[in-house]
Amino acid sequence: MLNVFRQFRRLMALCLTAPGNKASLLLFAVVVALNLGSVYATLRLVQWTGEFYSAVEKVNAAEALRQIGIFGIIVGLNSTRHLLGEYLRKTLEIRWRRSLTDAAIDAWTRGKAYWHLAHGENAIDNPDQRIAEDCRLFVSGLLGEAIDLIQRVVGLFSYIALLWTLAAFPLSISLFGLSVNIPHYMVWAAFLYVALSSGITHLLGRPLKSLFAEQQRREASFRYAMARWRTAFDEVALTNGEDAEKRLFRNRFDLVASNWRRLIGRELILGTFTYPFQHSVLRIPLFVALPGYFAGHVAFGGLMQLATAFSSVVTTLSWFIFSYRDLADLVATSARLDTFIQKAKAAAESPSPFTQAAARSDARLRNVQVKAPDGRNLIAIDDLTIRPGETIWLRGDSGLGKTTLTKALAGFWPHGEGEIARAAGNWMFLPQKPWLSSGTVMEAAAYPLTIDIFGTQAVQQALCDVGLGTKTDASTEGLSGGEIQRVAFARLLLHRPQWAVLDEATSALDLASERYLLSLLRQRMPDTAFLVIAHRDPAAIAPQRTIDLGAPAVAIAALA
Numbered sequence: 370m371l372n373v374f375r376q377f378r379r380l381m382a383l384c385l386t387a388p389g390n391k392a393s394l395l396l397f398a399v400v401v402a403l404n405l406g407s408v409y410a411t412l413r414l415v416q417w418t419g420e421f422y423s424a425v426e427k428v429n430a431a432e433a434l435r436q437i438g439i440f441g442i443i444v445g446l447n448s449t450r451h452l453l454g455e456y457l458r459k460t461l462e463i464r465w466r467r468s469l470t471d472a473a474i475d476a477w478t479r480g481k482a483y484w485h486l487a488h489g490e491n492a493i494d495n496p497d498q499r500i501a502e503d504c505r506l507f508v509s510g511l512l513g514e515a516i517d518l519i520q521r522v523v524g525l526f527s528y529i530a531l532l533w534t535l536a537a538f539p540l541s542i543s544l545f546g547l548s549v550n551i552p553h554y555m556v557w558a559a560f561l562y563v564a565l566s567s568g569i570t571h572l573l574g575r576p577l578k579s580l581f582a583e584q585q586r587r588e589a590s591f592r593y594a595m596a597r598w599r600t601a602f603d604e605v606a607l608t609n610g611e612d613a614e615k616r617l618f619r620n621r622f623d624l625v626a627s628n629w630r631r632l633i634g635r636e637l638i639l640g641t642f643t644y645p646f647q648h649s650v651l652r653i654p655l656f657v658a659l660p661g662y663f664a665g666h667v668a669f670g671g672l673m674q675l676a677t678a679f680s681s682v683v684t685t686l687s688w689f690i691f692s693y694r695d696l697a698d699l700v701a702t703s704a705r706l707d708t709f710i711q712k713a714k715a716a717a718e719s720p721s722p723f724t725q726a727a728a729r730s731d732a733r734l735r736n737v738q739v740k741a742p743d744g745r746n747l748i749a750i751d752d753l754t755i756r757p758g759e760t761i762w763l764r765g766d767s768g769l770g771k772t773t774l775t776k777a778l779a780g781f782w783p784h785g786e787g788e789i790a791r792a793a794g795n796w797m798f799l800p801q802k803p804w805l806s807s808g809t810v811m812e813a814a815a816y817p818l819t820i821d822i823f824g825t826q827a828v829q830q831a832l833c834d835v836g837l838g839t840k841t842d843a844s845t846e847g848l849s850g851g852e853i854q855r856v857a858f859a860r861l862l863l864h865r866p867q868w869a870v871l872d873e874a875t876s877a878l879d880l881a882s883e884r885y886l887l888s889l890l891r892q893r894m895p896d897t898a899f900l901v902i903a904h905r906d907p908a909a910i911a912p913q914r915t916i917d918l919g920a921p922a923v924a925i926a927a928l929a
């Protein structure tokens with residue numbers, strides 16, 4: 370329970386982190402105040418009920434007509450209050466959701482947490498759903514329930530006070546010859562009634578929280594299967610993989626349906642109690658008040674007034690029962706979201722196993738042992754120095770760990786040991802499959818910066834230089850593998866880093882294009898150091914040294 374409060378507190382604090390959001394607490398207070406107006410409206414209606422039915426009982430048509438007019442005014446004012454309150458609540462909802470979503474995205478992207486959370490024991494399922502869906506559910510659920518709770522707590526005091534005065538008469542019962550008088554018995558009856566009902570609700574609904582959490586997880590994994598397919602239409606179409614994909618979708622949906630059956634089964638069990646409870650809340654008070662009426666303590670109008678006051682107390686006290694399902698859902702959402710954010714923060718701070726030496730003018734790897742996630746030794750490098758402006762060709766058997774080495778160099782590979790000292794200055798990594806943002810080819814070339822940083826002309830020129838002059842305004846969708854690699858070369862020409870790591874960056878290009886692009890790089894970027902990982906000899910970039918990673922680590926040290 371304490372843990373649930375801690376999660377709520379942490380997420381709530383994130384809702385308020387955006388600039389100006391502290392002030393939104395004021396807006397929250399206005400929303401609460403408007404909602405509290407409903408307490409006054411209910412109290413006024415209780416009073417109206419007594420006056421109206423008394424007029425009817427006395428067959429006083431003029432008074433009854435006047436009461437109908439009063440009823441219209443109460444309803445008009447109450448509707449205005451309700452609509453304004455709802456509008457402001459929704460304004461607040463999007464503000465807090467933006468703040469929470471920003472915080473979640475921040476946690477996910479900082480320190481490459483997204484990468485660490487995608488692998489190994491810390492892997493988090495469906496982060497996209499947690500950010501898009503859970504943030505929304507948490508804020509709307511929290512606001513709804515918090516406002517409701519405050520309103521009910523305030524209302525409770527007013528309703529109890531009213532019931533206390535209205536139901537001052539005692540209940541007289543005879544027990545074993547003893548006559549017992551219970552003063553204000555209706556107030557005690559309300560508490561007893563709700564306490565018992567809340568206990569039963571909790572007992573019946575307890576498994577709902579984990580069932581909701583599981584449902585959301587399975588729905589997200591079903592959605593993800595289709596989203597993943599969407600990114601590989603060509604590949605699936607060429608492999609005739611439709612049936613296999615359909616099987617996967619069906620399997621995932623079967624999981625959704627099986628948990629759904631468990632969930633609705635539990636809701637049914639809970640409903641067998643809560644549904645009749647909700648529908649008897651308005652009638653039972655009348656039955657409880659009847660002894661007072663039969664004993665002549667109250668008139669008919671008073672009886673109706675009493676019944677309304679009693680049901681207000683019971684309805685208010687029953688918040689837990691009415692909201693049980695939604696509360697279980699909210700607790701499940703907040704647990705998932707909070708775990709995600711905490712894990713992302715921890716992942717961002719996870720120390721690299723490779724020690725970093727002080728800033729230097731070259732890059733140096735010493736006693737580096739890169740390992741696979743299962744602990745297998747991959748590449749070992751005893752001593753390798755990369756000097757500014759030089760070009761090194763790294764070659765080695767497939768699956769040796771070359772790409773993994775680039776991740777260690779980039780600073781986020783978490784398995785291995787040794788010292789990797791990266792020189793100050795810009796580093797760029799060109800993987801075999803470069804990431805192209807959606808949008809135009811020009812935007813993709815400027816990525817991760819924007820076109821205006823380089824100027825439209827410069828971006829167009831870079832694309833012309835790599836042979837994509839006709840594609841500048843085209844969309845990145847549908848580019849061939851070789852064209853994608855050309856865009857990455859244009860990106861390199863624009864960003865002009867001091868250090869560039871090319872990992873099979875020309876694998877999809879024909880020999881002539883590879884030669885042209887590599888010589889272009891060397892010519893345009895004479896001060897850049899290139900580390901070229903390739904199976905084919907990248908002669909056009911004129912490597913000064915070749916390091917055969919397939920050879921024993923000692924030989925590498927000798928070459929350094």
Ligand SMILES: Nc1ncnc2c1ncn2[C@@H]1O[C@H](COP(=O)(O)OP(=O)(O)OP(=O)(O)O)[C@@H](O)[C@H]1O
Pocket residue numbers: 488741742747766767768769770771772773774
């Ligand atoms: N995230 C990961 N999870 C599990 N195994 C991994 C992961 N990343 C790399 N490996 C394993 O590490 C080994 C080295 O992979 P890597 O991609 O670095 O090889 P490579 O030398 O670049 O191969 P290639 O020349 O074929 O591109 C492989 O056995 C690979 O399966």
